[in-house]
Amino acid sequence: MAPNYRSVVLRAKSLDLEFSGLTAEIDHVNSLFDSAEFRYQKLKMMAKKFTIPQFGLTAFVKTKETNCYKAYTYNFYIFPASWGSVDSWLTCQASSLKFLCCHEFDFNKWIYKGVSYLSIEQEEELKSQMKQSPYNLARDIDDDYMLKEILRKVRDWLMEEQEDVICLGEFDALQRLYLQLALKKAFPSVHVEIKDSGEVVASRLTSAESSTNEHQIAENLLDNLLGFSKVIRLLIKSKKPLIGHNCLTDMLLIYENFIHPLPDKLSEFKKIIHDLFPVIIDTKILIRENRKSLRGLGIDIGSTALQSLYLTLKNSAAKLSALNPPTIIIHHTSPKYEHAEHLHEAGYDSYLAGFIFIKLAHMLTVTKLGRASSPLITFHDYVQSIQPSVNKLYLMRANVGYVSLKGSDPSYNIPGWLYVQSKDSSALDASELAELFEGYSTVDVRLIDRKTAIIAVSSFIGCRNILKDFKSDGQLLVRKYNIFQHNKLVRYSLWGSLALMGAICVWALLGDQKSSDVG
């Protein structure tokens, strides 16, 4: 029998989560001009529209006295509760759905059988309706053919007065509770019972029988609607380290779907998320901050995509054997993942993220504590030795590298902004400029007016080389951007006010005085 996720979570050393999302299309909106706050606003809009169809959770349990972790992997299909006044809008792109098809996503399983969930807000809403009357949780039956049919059947049976008992059929847990409540409301003199087989049976209430308590039924119903939210609450309660791979968006989705509507400001979001999950580790950050140490151990990390990372670390086993890394085995209760890869299935991805973390953290801890320590290293040591990378969530293509959940965000990390002006009367074209400079580095372009643009350049070398190569360009004047000289133009630019705010603040903090004689 599969062990209950509850006991596994509580025994686990760490928990990893991944979703397969309907959010595949968001990367293209990232820009080097984005501040952390601005990116938060963008992601917040996404999180309000999109949903989490699949939630992957892997619990890593260290086996006693051995250097081995057992991975218990769960892949939950989840679907937002729609009940009474509670409902959710789902938005997705046709191409995202087709993308999920490539990974054998089961849409029927998702919509028909997906585990229900409620945010705290939604739960409160239903609770307050229930407080007025438990029958408020028995929905309007107008649209419910199944219930209409059953009510008709019970009414006919009551009129006929022949059989003592009537079997109403088999239903899933939620339907059973709903039926019980609706029948109790419609026919107070009828006793409705759920058999062990799951079958619902109605009989005439005799004076000896006590009627089932409608408050209890309504509470069970609410508990059933809460469904997957209880797993999230358990994660929160456990305070175990949480590991993800590029997981900022995931944390926003968790917040929006299971906690509250996302707050207006990034700072509020950070505060609450940190209170709920005090240790979050983003493996993307772990790599970025430790590339050099890893190279010292002979591990050259190329792509940081989840699967590539996994393969790199798996294939480095021979090189790393001297470090005595722990073995990680998939527990036989997750047989699906034992023998085959299921990339982009949330459960499997969460296993990969945890695998990556344990392998990396072990290497980094050994490097820090010395090779002799390696057989004795504990999970606690891992978290201690990578402390500088804890609670930082990776930001892709932004003007800072990460969001810091504890304390203030890092200062500006874009090596350079360039100011570009057309030397003749011809207008600048954003995509032409991007193409012109992209050979040097990753760049983003913002047009200020017809003849002026600002270019964000992601690498120091790229920035220097552009300035060198375009020093005497016939068409374009290219200079380091200077806030004091160029500010006025920016103020009247086409930028969104928020982008402008973010950008200028960051620049002012940096106060790049040296370049003021260049512009």
Next chain:
Amino acid sequence: MAPNYRSVVLRAKSLDLEFSGLTAEIDHVNSLFDSAEFRYQKLKMMAKKFTIPQFGLTAFVKTKETNCYKAYTYNFYIFPASWGSVDSWLTCQASSLKFLCCHEFDFNKWIYKGVSYLSIEQEEELKSQMKQSPYNLARDIDDDYMLKEILRKVRDWLMEEQEDVICLGEFDALQRLYLQLALKKAFPSVHVEIKDSGEVVASRLTSAESSTNEHQIAENLLDNLLGFSKVIRLLIKSKKPLIGHNCLTDMLLIYENFIHPLPDKLSEFKKIIHDLFPVIIDTKILIRENRKSLRGLGIDIGSTALQSLYLTLKNSAAKLSALNPPTIIIHHTSPKYEHAEHLHEAGYDSYLAGFIFIKLAHMLTVTKLGRASSPLITFHDYVQSIQPSVNKLYLMRANVGYVSLKGSDPSYNIPGWLYVQSKDSSALDASELAELFEGYSTVDVRLIDRKTAIIAVSSFIGCRNILKDFKSDGQLLVRKYNIFQHNKLVRYSLWGSLALMGAICVWALLGDQKSSDVG
């Protein structure tokens, strides 16, 4: 073998369509204050967000020399094409998806196997990309693991130079074409062939073989993406009478998804739809305009919901036998619908709509032409005798009863607007007012300010009774609304400007002078 829809459509007397939609939630926004133009704007917003997951089409073919129609029913799962730059957003409510579950909707069939379609706009977009280069239709492979894997396999095979031929597996029609194009682009020296079995096979191109024409492949691919749009084009070409049940929203969805983005104005929409589909019959209109005649024949129509109507007409068979109504049989190529009901499955619903039309139209035609004519009545006679109801699309709970596709819309049909004022200092409450008056008639309430409201009342009797009962009310002053006296208040009201425009224009046209001394 099932007859091809193409030949059936061309032989059919009439075509009926229905969709099971993700639009179940729109009715609650309807209001008696809505003009046709305003309702169009509301529905247009909906049509841009929602989608058509299932399209039902029934062709009714009259068998020669007999009084019998054979119904050929098709139930298409359709899913918007996402290819290259063409993509669609889908929005739905969790509760709508759950509603589809009650009717055994197969989401995997919809998303995995749904027939592709393109609007004319989208087709043009892909055509112009194809014109630049047919390879533009071979998408970016970055996200396509399947294609990446196959390209790798072919590359390895080319390097090894051992086998002459390599089998790449079996694929669906679209994947095959896509593979053919992508392989041709990557390896011009390779000959890619699709076997009759559907298997894709690659071999080295010899000088004797002519390379498959990439233009031809790209064109086949585009044709495949067009998919269901070709059925719509066939419907347009056939110019057969189209029958629907409450089908205004359906026509908007057809327009938006298969033709062009919906135009700004209702008048433009009407013009183009009428050009494309010159005879549309809405069975809801047919009932509304002929209740009296039907009652004369002993048929009392209660609910006008699709299934109730069907049952009413089916159960009236004995009463109607003297009229010699045609029999309607489901052709054995639609066995699913022969023996069981599949309500809210689009195919079945389209059958019901057609059944209702033929039964109603026959009765009405006999009434007009006399009983002696009944064995000789043709489908053409049906359309002729119900001419006044043709090309009117039903409007539910609006200030007019229908949208007229040919010519101008009807004038105002709301029997009365009432002006309500609080007599003391207490503020009015919209939902309290609605509750107060709903016993008289269907009503909608608009608050003008704290102490004033306008009530739209859907029946003459209701309006009269309210005026009578509230003549000497202590709390509320209730009068017939008068544009000349009350207009100023309305101008400063909370109404949307569009609603206001529609309402005032209509009122002015009606020029209800008699009531000017009442207000």
